[in-house]
Amino acid sequence: MKVISVNLGEKKSINYKGKIIETGIFKYPVQFPIFLGEEDVEKDAVIDRRYHGGVDKAVYAYSENHYEYWKPLYPNLDWKYGMFGENLTISNLEETKIHIGDTFKLGEVILEVTKPREPCMKLGLRFGTQKVLKQFWNSTKSGIYFKVLQTGNVCIGDELVLIKKNEISPTIAVVYETKKS
Template sequence: MIVKSVNIGEKRVVNYKGKIVETGIFKSPVNAPIFLGEEDVVNDAVIDRRYHGGIEKAVYAYSEQHYEYWKALYPNLDWNYGMFGENLTISNLEETTIYVGSQYKLGEAIIEITQPREPCSKLGIVFGTQKVVKQFWNSTKSGVYFKVLQTGNVTKDDELVLLKKAKNTPSISEVYETKKLPKK
């Protein structure tokens, strides 16, 4: 698993369907390393700390391979890494084969898998429709949150190296499936 893109976002205020919304979901690739801090990525906007950032959700990663699935559903969007609000776009990041509690070395940092992402209406703002939130819930393409055990810089082309595989813990997709909304 290789970092394909490191992504940072600034606070944005958007008018969505007549409502003013503050968000940090709009992230874009940067050419410099990003620093994984204990509770967030330095210089990355985290607006609602009830749901984003903090020890258990310091860094969000999404699989490069999942982009093709979403591009087929939304071909008219202007696609770039960071579309899902992820700090790290990683090749071959597969939720069915990574486990809560597993630890990895990434660049200078050591990180631990904590949980899948649960989508919110901000994802719908990026995609221009709230329909994507239900589609995201009904997929296994949740992405992964990490806690940071050792802070440090991460850059494009760094490799996610397994240090310690968690034993007797669920995969990210197994955790995510227990939180899914019912299909209609």
């Protein structure tokens, strides 16, 4: 598993059904290392801290491989990494094989898997339709939130290396399936 893209976003205001919604979901690739802090990614917009950021959701990662599933469903979008609001786009990141509590080394950082992402209406804003939420829920392609145990920089090309497996905990995909019920 390798970092394909590091992504940051700025606060953006969107008019949705006559109401102004502020969001940080519009993330785009940057060509410099990003700093993963204890509660968020430095220089990345986190708007609603009830649902994003914080110790257990400091960093959001999404699999590069999942993009091939979504592109045919939304062929008219301008596909760039960061489309799902992820800070890290990682090759071969697989929710069915990664367990809650697994610990990884990534660049200068130590990360611990905490939970899957639950989609909200802001993902629909990014995709231009709220129908993406049901499609997202009906897949196992949730992406992964991490806790940062050791802060530091991450850059394109860094390897996500497993340093501790927690097989007694469920996988991200199993937890995500449970939340749908």
